[in-house]
Amino acid sequence: MLQNNPILKSLINSLWNTLWSGGIANPLTAIEQITYLLFMKRLDDMETKREGDAAFTGDKYESRFSGTYVPYVDESLYQITDKVSKEEAKKIEESLKEAKKPRPKEELRWSQFRRITPTDKMLEHVRYNVFPFIKTLNGDTSPFTKHMANAVFIIEKPTLLFEAINKIEEIFIEIEKDASEGGHTFQDIQGDVYEMLLSEIAQAGKNGQFRTPRHIIKLMAELVEPQLGHKIADPACGTAGFLLGAYQYILTDLVRKKDKKKLEKDEDGFEIGSFSAVLDEKKKEILDESFYGFDVDITMVRLGLMNLMMHGIDNPKVDYKDSLSKSYNESGQYDIVLANPPFTGKIDKGDINTSLRIESPASELLFLDRISSMLRIGGKAAVIIPEGVLFGSSKAQKQTREIILKDNQLEAVISLPSGAFKPYTGVKTAILVFTKVEEKSKTWHTEKVWFYELESDGYSLDDNRRRLKDFPLPETKAAFDARLKTKIKDRKSHFFVPIDEIQENDLDLSFNRYKEYEYIEQTYDAPKDILAKLIKLENEILKDMEELNSLIG
Structure with missing residues (x-):
């Protein structure tokens, strides 16, 4: 977690202050502009690594920076007036023609343009050459190019760009140090910046929009175990943290199957491997077609696309779409769904997809229905929900629980500690894990539900979220895997509850309803x-x- 590296947090805070003092005060606008710069830097680093790997193995690799580009030219500097002689006019025309000659794309690399002087020339180059290049990086038909079409690079002061570039250089140096010393081998750079800047927004979480902590994402990926070739989705993806978590799990699992000795423990106690050793061209092509995200905020769509590309997914499928609306009609499409949908959103009843069965504008209920329908038979989901959904007595809440219990095998309800989403919110949440069995089932496909109480997630449960020394999340995964083989004697920390008992309790799925309390007589x-x-x-x-x-x- 970002909060646990004070140096990195300080550097990102300094970068935010640099943009703020430079006139970019809107946090989401600042996030976008910073992300563009991070993307330029990360793109250069990734291409350098791929070029090096290709040189080492002898494979052919065509860099994104191979070939030429047509540079931007301010033609107002080459105007020919009546006062200019024919000879001078010819020279001006030749100079303009020379200025417009194609130049090597190598000039568009971060490592090249960051050294351009004076700074006003660097700003002109980044704004009119580098930024248009990254906007069309994946060709005219890609989701990335489509959603970057209206993106604008709004940094206007040369000194501001210069300072921001230097700050980002410092951030990457610290990230590399953190990766080697702290075990953060899968650093979600863009996500960390988003998390840090989001904390600057006074109304953070007002619409249920806040980032899921990385260690919770890891746990959820471990619970559903996505595999190479699975089609994986998040219907409210934000910066695509869940899709990255699934990507990380798949790569680690490939390492596990190939050579367990190359696995090591990360900062949360989960196994992680060296990914470059297992990614050949065929696997990479499969992974590029595996990840799908949707969001109603175009800024989040852009951030999500760049986030996935910064981690090696060259052509991610993240789209600007409301997955609850009439325009979204995918069902039975996905093997894995990972999500933390908005808790407090209210949807316009007139635009709710008529295929959804929940008669309520509450987004947390509608998303559960949507996620269930998105899964293909045998597909699995892990979803974070506010605990009120588990025991609420309204017709819509009961109907939602019925869909999860009938259409799916509800495998687990994992109660999270109330501080898991601080500093954004103290709302008590839970993770639901379920497997799709039948769409619109008339019978109950859940026979029993495993309940588990996670008292600590490995971090302090205050606003600071300091790292603790224990590793409770791998223990949760181990208990989940062993649940069918373990003889459970009581109902204190984890236990099964049969469906008939759940039915007798009005489909209440809250841990506390079934927990066995130990009363000490005073x-x-x-x-x-x-x-x-x-x-x-x-x-x-x-x-x-x-x-x-x-x-x-």
Whole structure:
């Protein structure tokens, strides 16, 4: 977590302050502009690594920076007036023609343009050459190019760009250090910046929009175990953190299957491997077609696209779409769905997709229905929901729970600690894990549900979210895997509840409804003895007061 690296947090905070003082005060606008710069830097680093890998293996690799580009030219500097002689006019025309000649794309690399002087020339090059290049990086028909079409690079001050570039250089140096020393081998750079800047917004989480902590994402990916070739989706993807988590899990699992010795523990106690050793061209092509995200905020769509591309997914499928609206009609399409849909959003009833069965504008209920329908038979989901959904008595809440229990095998309800989403919100949440069995089922496909209480997620449950020394999340995964083989004697920390008992309790799925509480009988002195002690205490107080009074005299 970003909060646990004070140097990185300080650097990102400094970068934010640099943009703020430079006139970019809107946090989401600042996030976008910073992300563009991070993307330029990360793109250069990734291409350098791929070129090096190709040189080492002898494979052919055509860099994104191979070939030429047509540079931007300010033609107002080459105007020919009546006062100019024919000879001078010819020279101006030749100079303009020379300026417009194609130039090597190598000039568009971060490592090249960051050294351009003076700074006004660097700003002109980045704004009119580098930024248009990255906007069309994946060709005219890609989701990335489509959603970047209206993106604008709004940094206008040369000194501001220069300072921002230097700050980003410092950030990447610290990230590399953090990766080697702290075990953060899968650093979500863009996500960390988003998390940090989001905390600057006073109304963060107002519409249920806040980033899911990376360690919770890891746990959820471990629970559903996505595999190479699976089609994976997030219907409210934000910066695509869940899709990245699934990507990380798949790569680690490939390493696990190839050579377990190359696995190591990350900062949360989960296994992680060196990914470059397992990614050949065929696997990479499969992964490029595996990840799908949707969001109703175009800024989030752009951030999500760039985030996935910064981590090696060259052509991600993240789209600007409301997955609850009439325009979204995908069902039975996905093997894995990972999501933390908005908690407090209210949807316009007139635009809710008629295929959804929940008669409510509450987004947390509609998304559960949507996620269930998105899964193909045998597909699996892990979803974060506010705990009120588990025990609410409204018709819509009961109907939602019925869909999850009938259409799916609800495998687990994992109760998260109330501080898991601080500093954004203290809402108590839970993870639902379920597997699709039948669409619009008339019968119950859940036989029993495993309940688990996660008392700590490995971080302090205050706004600071400091890293603790224990590793409870791998323990949760181990308990989940062993749940069918373990003989459970009581209902204290984790246990099964049969469907008939759940039905008797109005489909209540909250952990506390079924938890077995241990009551310790309290013993008290007899009333006469208590009164005697009080009289003795009172006499001692009176004696002390008389002594004090005599001293005052």
